[in-house]
Amino acid sequence: MAHTGAEADLEAWIADYGDGLLRLCLLQLGDYALAEDAVQETFMRAYRHYDGFERRSSVKTWLTAIAINVCRSLLRSRRRRRAVSLEEIADLPAPEDGRWADHTVSNAVLRLPPEQREVILMHELQGMKLREIAEARGLPLATVGSRLKRAKARLRRELEGWYFDEE
Numbered sequence: 001m002a003h004t005g006a007e008a009d010l011e012a013w014i015a016d017y018g019d020g021l022l023r024l025c026l027l028q029l030g031d032y033a034l035a036e037d038a039v040q041e042t043f044m045r046a047y048r049h050y051d052g053f054e055r056r057s058s059v060k061t062w063l064t065a066i067a068i069n070v071c072r073s074l075l076r077s078r079r080r081r082r083a084v085s086l087e088e089i090a091d092l093p094a095p096e097d098g099r100w101a102d103h104t105v106s107n108a109v110l111r112l113p114p115e116q117r118e119v120i121l122m123h124e125l126q127g128m129k130l131r132e133i134a135e136a137r138g139l140p141l142a143t144v145g146s147r148l149k150r151a152k153a154r155l156r157r158e159l160e161g162w163y164f165d166e167e
Contacts, residue, residue, distance in 0.1 A: 009050070010043060013046065024067055024068075024071075027106065028071040028075070028118070029071055029075065034074060042066045043063075057135050061132045064122055068118055112151055116147050116151035118137070122136065130148065
């Protein structure tokens, strides 16, 4: 089924959000090939539901929500998971601001509980506001805020003396 403008929008979304979604999915799933599949499925779902996108949220929020749901489905259906290779993360284009370039942080994020990992990735890696995360996940704003606070506290403890060195 052809959607007017859908193909052009999809191409722009892939160019604008593809690398960020791949990094998000890779850190969620821990498997590069599976992450690529998740991103492809994300864009396929976005295309299929193009006419239903009401633009109440940003495209980035909408695509991130789809990607997180795809990752959740893949994790539920997949019993055996292998750890992500640090080289696979390093091979991805780094976010423009240089965050997440060090493997120490990526490893610490991978060890977070899934609900905390989702929120920290959406907030810190995707640059989403708490309100956008709450909307994308269908959660109360307070829940998102507390998950983010717990994730940051856990990362702070785990990375103490390395990243959060307060001399």
